[in-house]
Amino acid sequence: MTVLVFVEPDDELSLQAITLARSLGEVRAVQIDGPYAPAAWAGALIEAAGTDPIVGLGSDRGNEVLAHVAARLDLPFAANVTAVRGDEVTRQRWGGTLLEEARVHSDQKLFTAAPFAFAAGDVPPVETLRPDLTNAVQVVERVVPDTGGRVSLADAKVVVSGGRGVGSAEGFAILEDLAGLLDGAVGCSRVVTSAGWRPHTDQVGQTGTKVSPDLYIACGISGATQHIAGCKGAKTLLAINNDPEATIFTHADYAVIGNLHEIVPAISAELRKST
Numbered sequence: 648m649t650v651l652v653f654v655e656p657d658d659e660l661s662l663q664a665i666t667l668a669r670s671l672g673e674v675r676a677v678q679i680d681g682p683y684a685p686a687a688w689a690g691a692l693i694e695a696a697g698t699d700p701i702v703g704l705g706s707d708r709g710n711e712v713l714a715h716v717a718a719r720l721d722l723p724f725a726a727n728v729t730a731v732r733g734d735e736v737t738r739q740r741w742g743g744t745l746l747e748e749a750r751v752h753s754d755q756k757l758f759t760a761a762p763f764a765f766a767a768g769d770v771p772p773v774e775t776l777r778p779d780l781t782n783a784v785q786v787v788e789r790v791v792p793d794t795g796g797r798v799s800l801a802d803a804k805v806v807v808s809g810g811r812g813v814g815s816a817e818g819f820a821i822l823e824d825l826a827g828l829l830d831g832a833v834g835c836s837r838v839v840t841s842a843g844w845r846p847h848t849d850q851v852g853q854t855g856t857k858v859s860p861d862l863y864i865a866c867g868i869s870g871a872t873q874h875i876a877g878c879k880g881a882k883t884l885l886a887i888n889n890d891p892e893a894t895i896f897t898h899a900d901y902a903v904i905g906n907l908h909e910i911v912p913a914i915s916a917e918l919r920k921s922t
């Protein structure tokens with residue numbers, strides 16, 4: 648069986664998708680030339696694949712394009728797959744915090760490979776598809792948010808993040824101070840953005856930014872699944888919470904049980920002494 652695999656040039660995740668595709672059959676790799684236009688790209692893949700399975704990479708773009716393919720063909724689509732056994736798949740749900748066993752009820756399978764669930768495969772010859780962009784919705788410009796000279800949340804090596812426990816918009820001043828000392832960025836939980844204390848661009852989590860800093864300092868954050876989905880890529884997690892039973896401590900490498908309004912300024916004071 649031939650399996651069409653949709654790759655993106657120089658993307659590590661593409662090589663992982665190739666490994667998933669190889670486990671299903673003979674790989675035919677394609678890339679798409681032209682501006683990003685998900686519906687048009689889906690049309691090109693449908694035309695190239697015929698009735699063959701299609702595998703894509705589990706990136707935002709890969710999942711979006713495959714979702715268009717599935718909608719156009721009225722077929723089921725399993726995103727972020729970690730294993731395939733005939734009609735059955737294991738796939739990541741809830742931002743990768745749980746694994747779901749599912750059965751795919753269609754002859755033509757549509758999968759994306761969960762990031763880092765597969766080793767990178769060798770690159771086979773890659774064909775280039777040129778989609779019909781007539782009347783297609785296209786991305787014409789990307790606007791980088793203004794971070795005021797500070798490192799962006801997504802790129803920061805240190806993220807100091809606050810939750811409901813911070814108590815107010817003004818309460819974030821001590822987190823801003825600590826983040827400044829560590830050349831880091833400030834993040835927050837959804838409760839905080841819902842309360843209007845911080846903009847949505849600062850939100851970490853399933854419906855916010857996914858961060859993978861060297862150090863994530865969670866201050867007054869309980870550790871809800873949807874928040875952890877955004878920070879589980881952190882190399883080290885330090886949690887500061889006054890509730891010793893807080894769920895965040897089950898994810899933390901370092902735990903400080905206490906009032907963040909005392910502990911955060913104390914850390915900043917120690918850092919100032921050492922500089």
Ligand SMILES: Cc1cc2nc3c(=O)[nH]c(=O)nc-3n(C[C@H](O)[C@H](O)[C@H](O)COP(=O)(O)OP(=O)(O)OC[C@H]3O[C@@H](n4cnc5c(N)ncnc54)[C@H](O)[C@@H]3O)c2cc1C
Pocket residue numbers: 809810811812813835836837838839850851852853854855866867868869870871872873874877887888889890893905906907908
């Ligand atoms: C579909 C969906 C998507 C969602 N997406 C996201 C998302 O992307 N990101 C996200 O964050 N949430 C998301 N949520 C919301 C999530 O479920 C939680 O409600 C939210 O993360 C809780 O925020 P919190 O930890 O700040 O607040 P709480 O759960 O209220 O926790 C506050 C914590 O602060 C501690 N605390 C209080 N005072 C202090 C103090 N003085 N010092 C130290 N600790 C203190 C408390 O002990 C408590 O643990 C989503 C929910 C749904 C249903």
